[in-house]
Amino acid sequence: MAENIIEVRNLSVEFPLSNGTVHAVNNVDFDVEKGKITALVGESGSGKSTMAMAMLNVVSSPGIIKEGSIYYKGQDILKYDKTESIKYKWKEVSMVFQAAQNALNPVMLIKEQIIETAKAHDARLKESHIIKKASELLDFVRLDPKRVLDSYPHELSGGMKQRVMIAFSLLLDPKLVILDEPTTALDVITQDYIFDILIKVHKEMGITMLLLTHDIGVVAKAADKIGVMYAGEVVEVGDVYKMFKEATHPYTVNLMNAAPSLIDDLKDKKPIIGLTPNLLIKPTICSFYERCDNAMDICKSKKPELSNAESDHLVACHLCNKAGVMK
Ligand code: SF4
Numbered sequence: 001m002a003e004n005i006i007e008v009r010n011l012s013v014e015f016p017l018s019n020g021t022v023h024a025v026n027n028v029d030f031d032v033e034k035g036k037i038t039a040l041v042g043e044s045g046s047g048k049s050t051m052a053m054a055m056l057n058v059v060s061s062p063g064i065i066k067e068g069s070i071y072y073k074g075q076d077i078l079k080y081d082k083t084e085s086i087k088y089k090w091k092e093v094s095m096v097f098q099a100a101q102n103a104l105n106p107v108m109l110i111k112e113q114i115i116e117t118a119k120a121h122d123a124r125l126k127e128s129h130i131i132k133k134a135s136e137l138l139d140f141v142r143l144d145p146k147r148v149l150d151s152y153p154h155e156l157s158g159g160m161k162q163r164v165m166i167a168f169s170l171l172l173d174p175k176l177v178i179l180d181e182p183t184t185a186l187d188v189i190t191q192d193y194i195f196d197i198l199i200k201v202h203k204e205m206g207i208t209m210l211l212l213t214h215d216i217g218v219v220a221k222a223a224d225k226i227g228v229m230y231a232g233e234v235v236e237v238g239d240v241y242k243m244f245k246e247a248t249h250p251y252t253v254n255l256m257n258a259a260p261s262l263i264d265d266l267k268d269k270k271p272i273i274g275l276t277p278n279l280l281i282k283p284t285i286c287s288f289y290e291r292c293d294n295a296m297d298i299c300k301s302k303k304p305e306l307s308n309a310e311s312d313h314l315v316a317c318h319l320c321n322k323a324g325v326m327k
Contacts, residue, residue, distance in 0.1 A: 004071075005176050005208050006032040006055060006093075011068030013050050013059055020280040024050040024063065026232040029306060032176065037202055037209045039219035039240075041255070042229035045276060048212045049098060051229070052178050055210075056089055090121050094169040098180040098212075103165070104153040110164060111149035118171055130171075137167040140205075141197050159190035163197060170201065177201075180212045195222045217259040220244060228252045231277050231287040234306060238313040248315045250292045286318070294319055 013025040025047040032038050040048045053059045055070055057077055069076045077088055097103065105113055111131060118130045135145035141163040153161060162182065169177050182198065183191035199222055202209055213219055219226065220240065227237045228249065236249040247253050254272045274291035277283065286292070286299040298318050306316040 002036075003034045004031040005034040005073070006210075007071040008051065008055065009069045009071065011051065011054060011070065012066040013047070013054055013063055014066045015063045017062070022279045023282045024232055024279065025054065026283065027068075028232075028234050030227055030234050030237070032208065032210050033225060034208055035206070036224040037198075037211065037222050038225045038227065039211045039213060039216075039223035040227045040229060041213055041216045041219065043214050043276070045231075045279070046229040047232040048229045049180055052095065052180060052210065052212055055178065056093060056095055057085065058089075086121070090172045090174060092174055093176045093178065094172065094174040095178040096165050096169045096180065096182060099185070104161060106153055108152070109149070110151055110153070110156075114149070114168065114171065117168060121172055133171060134167065137170050138164070140170075140201070141167050143167070157190075158186055159193065162186065162194055166194075166197065166201065170205070170207070174207065176208045176210065178210045178212070181214070182211060183218060184213075184215075191218060192221075198222055215259065216255050228255065231283065232279065233283070233287055233316065234314075235288070235316045236314065237306070242310075242313055246313075248309055248313070248320050249288075249317045250294050250319070251288045254291075286316075 008028055008030040011025055011028045012023070015022040015024055028051060030051070040051070042048045050059065050063065054065055057080070059065060065078060070078055072088065072092065077085070080088060104110070111134070114134045115127055115130050118125050131149065134149065138145040138148050143160060143163055148156065148160070148164060156164065179198070183194050186194065195218070198209065201207055211219055211223065216226070223240045225237070226240055226243045227234050228251065229235070230251045236243070236247065236252045243252065244256070247256055254270070257270050258272055272291060277287050277290065284303060285301065286304050289295050289299050292299070296318060302318070304316045304318050306314050309315040309320045
């Protein structure tokens, strides 16, 4: 049986604002399987980044984790004390945030930033040890360590900066790395190159990964498992082959039909018609109801729950009964 490194249970995250409360993540259950690459896919505002922040207990203000638990190796990280929390972040789980390349300090050399980051987590580390480790990691992500360590961020390309951030995330030997939109803003060839490197890190260093992306097409090469988020909810989870061959939830199907690829004619691609629901209103019916071509009466009276379509395939849709048979 698969072993999970993270288990999210009944997680809800809210952002109280002056005009109401944004329900960013609603009662989500989600597992990150140990030793695998899991992708969490969804359009902007679907809640995937908020959920990842919650997995590190770093939801930005005014956000609050309203309810739920996040189990790491069986312990709820939301109950960690300060010391446990510091150890958990970076040493157990690290994260490369969205547009992370822009997070590099423009007036500091890369080596100064690496030393500062490592010492912030363990002041006892010697600079010589940090530089040796950083050099090995930069070499591992196919960068010239000497050149990169003595560079300022503006002297590196976007793809090089992203690889520096991946090396940063590995500095303290985490077991799980979360990468938020790791290839956004990079050209297609660099995207492919970054995924090659992530697969190498995963396979050769044995690191579990969670990739967050709005582009379901880009994760096909790397992911073992895909979860799809819509309007703060996980609506489908399955093995990557099953998801590409037999996606079941109407939103996932539409997402697949909208994703451009190198082999399909762009004229055959269809946008998803309609708007995402207002997140100020906590959903009590299927969140995809207004945009769904298959909507039925039950969909506006009963909220579908994420349940087994097959043993390793979960779907939150009234179209799919428990035996995985389309009604
Ligand atoms: Fe469409 Fe109903 Fe399924 Fe929602 S539950 S996705 S409205 S068929």
